[in-house]
Amino acid sequence: MDQCIRFPVLTFASGSTNSMIGAAHLTGIQNGIVIDVGGTSTDIGVIVNGRPRHTHAKVYLVDDIRVNMSMPDVLSLPLGGGTIIHVDEEAKSVCVGPDSVGYQLITHGLAFGGQTITGTDVALAANLTSQIGHSTVHLPSFIIEQVLDHIINTISRGIDRMKTNQEPIPVILCGGGSILISPEQTFDGVTQMIRPPHFAVCNAVGAALCQVSATIESIVDLVPSSIDDGMQRKREIDRLTLQVQQQCERNGAHPNTVHLVDIEQVPLAYYPGGYKHRVLLTAIGQLNLSKMKGYHQQSTGQQLLPKVPVRKPQLSKPPTYMNMVNKQPMFDENGLWVIDPIDIEYIAYGVGILGKAKFSHHNNVIQAVAQAGHGQIVVADGKVVSVERNTGAGFARGHVIVDVEGRMLTIDFQNENLVARFEDNILASVPDLITLVEQDSGEPLSTETVKYGCRVSVLVLPASETMSTQEALKYVGPRAFGYDHDYIPPSHRDPVKSVWDVYYNKPSMSYSNSIMNDRAN
Known part of the structure; x- marks a missing residue:
């Protein structure tokens, strides 16, 4: 609870994280790709030693908000059971999404008596699933073929993006919307497609496992093993391993169950001298229920959430609409x-x-x-x-x-x-x-x-x-x-113009005029 209060951003990816952990538990597969298909989107992630792989690179949350922290490495795609299928009858073509009926599938989808063609309706018409809804769904063959081709191409590209090498890897299908993908479908670089029992509730299974984790990150010198037979590197990794295990215990894990599940060592550029690496370690363990019971007894009658002072909102000038196409520097x-x-x-x-x-x-x-x-x-x-x-x-x-x-x-x-x-x-x-x-x-x-x-x-x-x-x-x-060839310039080169070359000394771009206009508004 304390960790969630301090860092609520860490809960943003809890859905896909729980699905990956649940998929690993239900299948027994500890290393592979998990494809979690819901009503509006598909999340593709990688499990390593039964845990989601993390990343620091290009981590985006709601509305493309980028964060500078480690999060589960998940690729989200606009494809789900509620995805709307737009049909051009005249051209005999379809457009899959990206919009979705979402939770209104049970009233808008054809299978439920609605008027909107959704991904679920296509799955029913293609006999990929049955016993959904109360209406029989029949669709023209060109709709079924084009939608299924789109799904296969989208999933194939997603698998490629999440793999780190050419080695074949198993893929686990989970989530209610995974009916869009046939387990019999073959993909390059995939050993097998598995849809486990209870695939629709992988998320709940992952949450119920109650595993506790801890992650630490540090920048340290890791001397190449060729210099001292790896002794210095081993000492540093052992030291960091002990730290992350102790942190995992403090987070509520039972000491006898804590173990290291992931270690990432990334060499850093622009560090002259030394052998700087960014080292990221993750340890997990089972929830220590006895510790939780003691914590509950201590916190009974106490307020867990901190008091947030209530302030009267300040009046502010509403944002002025701006035509971005005509925006020019001042x-x-x-x-x-x-x-x-x-x-x-x-x-x-x-x-x-x-x-x-x-x-x-x-x-x-x-x-x-x-x-x-x-x-x-x-x-x-x-x-x-x-x-x-x-x-x-x-x-x-x-x-x-x-x-x-x-x-x-x-x-x-x-x-x-x-x-x-x-x-x-x-x-x-x-x-x-x-x-x-x-x-x-x-x-x-x-x-x-x-x-x-x-x-x-x-x-x-x-x-x-x-x-x-x-x-x-x-x-x-x-x-x-160090190359043995000369630079070959492009055959045609236009001069590169600066902001001043293009916009300066234009009357409409003066700062004073802009200020006067703002005051007039």
């Missing part, structure tokens, strides 16, 4: 750019090109970025099939291999992407900017977050003229990083 009388929150948001999108933020709108954004940056899309559709990393002297070095219709594109990196090539055919190199963008989310992928299974596009944005002079290339060109 300058003061000295020519300084007066940055407002919207400008910061736009800057964040620009920084995202370097792999530090988030895009949306998928392929439209990929094309827009390439056009705005006077660049090109050198790979429109590829799949990451291998990532190799090693860290030394403060640099994360390695390469990414992208399968492009059977051809292997290799991208070398040293903290940032250096060279993209098909064997000996160089497509791009520094100082041009080589960026991987995930197709399904529209997000740029940094060298730390790219992983096996990602479906990507590869953009190349040309460097500025200043960065591509002969003098600059001595320090930022390919040969500066």
Whole structure:
């Protein structure tokens, strides 16, 4: 209770977490992928040693709010039993979602006498399930075929995104909406599809198991095993293991049941000297019921929740509607750019090109970025099939291999992407900017977050003229990083214009005029 009060954000992913734990318990599978399909969405997660795999990279909660903390690594997709199937009778085509009837399935779905075609109705018409609702569902074959193809493609891509290597892995289906997926369906890289007994209540099973966990994170030096036979590394890991086990006991676990279930060691770039790693450890144990009984006796009659002072809400000016398309920067009388929150948001999108933020709108954004940056899309559709990393002297070095219709594109990196090539055919190199963008989310992928299974596009944005002079290339060109080839500039380069070049000295953009307009409102 105390932990939930201090960190309520940790409860946000409790639903998918409980489903994964319940699925592992019901099947006995400790390592695999769990696909939890509900009424509105599908959550795909990975269990490692019976526990959900965690991630720090690109953790988003409600309304795409990003948090800087470890959370279960879950991919959420707009697909569920209540997903609305939009049909174009004239074109004989369908659009699956993303909207859903949600809890109103029992009144809106065809199987319940309603007028809306849902995912559940398609499952019934395709004989994937039965005994749902009170009305017989018959649908044209083109609707069934297109919806099932969409489901198979969506799940296949989701499995690829969550896998970390090419090794085949079992998949567990759970949740009431998992009737949309046949256990007999085969997927590449999957050993078996399992829908266990009581699959619809995996979430409740996971919650009832009452396991207690603890996680600690620390940045420490981990010397390579080749230096001292791993002695220093073992001492550090043992020390951190003891800490997380003790924390798990303090959280309410029975001491005799506590054990380490996950350890993650990530080398850190930009740390000159030493061998800095981010180490994340998780331990779990069974709830110590005797301790809970004592806690209950001590807390009887006491107020568990802290008192929150009630303050009278302050009056504030309602937000002014702004046409984002026509939004332009403002300058003061000295020519300084007066940055407002919207400008910061736009800057964040620009920084995202370097792999530090988030895009949306998928392929439209990929094309827009390439056009705005006077660049090109050198790979429109590829799949990451291998990532190799090693860290030394403060640099994360390695390469990414992208399968492009059977051809292997290799991208070398040293903290940032250096060279993209098909064997000996160089497509791009520094100082041009080589960026991987995930197709399904529209997000740029940094060298730390790219992983096996990602479906990507590869953009190349040309460097500025200043960065591509002969003098600059001595320090930022390919040969500066040990390559034996010269930089090949793009055949056409448009000058890169700054905010001042485009917007400054325009009468409508003056800061004073803007202030006067605000006062008038």
